[in-house]
Amino acid sequence: MDTISHVALSLAAAMQREMNVTANNIANANTTGFRSERVVFETFVDRGAAQGDDSDFVLDTGSYVDTRPGALTMTGNPLDVALNGPGWFAYRTEEGRTAYGRDGRFMVDVDGNLVTVSGARVLDDGGGAIGLPPDAGALEITPEGVIVTGDGNALARIGVFDLPAIQSFERIGGGLFVPPAGQPDGALPAEATQVVQGALESSNVQPVLEMTRLLDIQKAYERAVQLTRTHDELARDAVRRIGRQS
Template identity: 30%
Template sequence: MINSLYIAKTGMQAQQTQLDVISNNLANVSTNGFKRSTAVFQDLIYQNLRQVGANSTEQATLPTGMQIGLGVSSVATSRSFAEGRLEQSASNFDVAIDGQGFFQVTMPDGTTGYTRDGKFEIDANGTMVTATGLPVASGITVPIGAKSVSISGDGTVSATLAGDTAPTNIGMIALARFINPPGLTPLGGNLYAESAASGQPDTTAPGTDGMGKLMQGFLETSNVNVVQELVSMIATQRAYELNSKAIQTSDQMLQKLGQL
């Protein structure tokens, strides 16, 4: 009877973790390039009260055993890197990746961060930066007086200067991809960092060797499906209620036992 109290408690904890993950997904439904997560669970160790295959007599063995589970635990959050919807934007510096790959940005400590958020701006020095001011890793600088800037599907960045008819190449946006994107470490701010689980980045030009191509004037939206998250939230709520009901039932049974 005491085991049922603990088992139901682990179930409530697991469903609370699930709700936390769902809440984070819904909170970021409008975040550019956000990738939804799901909680991963596993059952806990079992009490083996009767071994499968043990001898029941000298000539017979048990076809089944008797194992009592001790509940559930959350072991991971798995992130889906399915591509979000591409939406046209009003800014000429907004860029979306149509396919695989991550933009590379230079972090304050000099390391490289990775993002699917192509909401780029130009700072006071003409450097192409993210919305939080981190420069694009390739170091693209727009010259003063540039009339227009174009970003081709293969990552070539060109600027048309005053008095010129032909555009001038001012840089290249290379993309990186990983053998295991869910293994990347989320840093917040739409950024990820390389980890031992993700593997080392494979950097190449957009549109080559299976890498996604760039689309200027577009942004990738979150891949969160609101309807799916709401259905998961209802299922999580019901599971939480059932586990709490199991605790109440166990408590009532213990009260009855105490009255004997």
């Protein structure tokens, strides 16, 4: 396979990757607290032996989390919680892993545990699971994340953390992130984030822009595939011509 085919295939592979990421963003446009993903590409220039013979390849160098906030929507549900600021909630998944996200749709399960709608346990500021007594009554959640009963007793403080290394974290679905295997999460107390009771944060995905991006990506992918096909047809035609002359 020659250089032209390699260049076209590098572009097609890059567009396939970006298409998958963009499609996942669109699929999560209504996922509470979802953070969209962006792919990063770089150009690798292969210096040819002859002057002007350089070839530019597309390299997929990874992706990053778009940390722009989503819009806050007031729900009036006392166990709906949104974050105003860059912090993250901490959860314990069913597999026992500590994960981070922005989904504040909380509820109390049959055992009195504060959990998400997916069943993950909500963690406090010390990393422990939060349990609520059955007679807690009406609950207030302060801007600092403290859960207070109607008679003023503080039960727990919802953990809100800054994650300086969030760009290295892995997505595990449902808008959740975990640190790379064997690496510390580096979580720090969030100083610049307020907890908003009775509200939820929308996904930061902008569906119209994502659909436009998806169409552009598809066109670029089709151009790369067509370039490969055209080059292959020219190569076959050249072989046929040479065969007729020999």
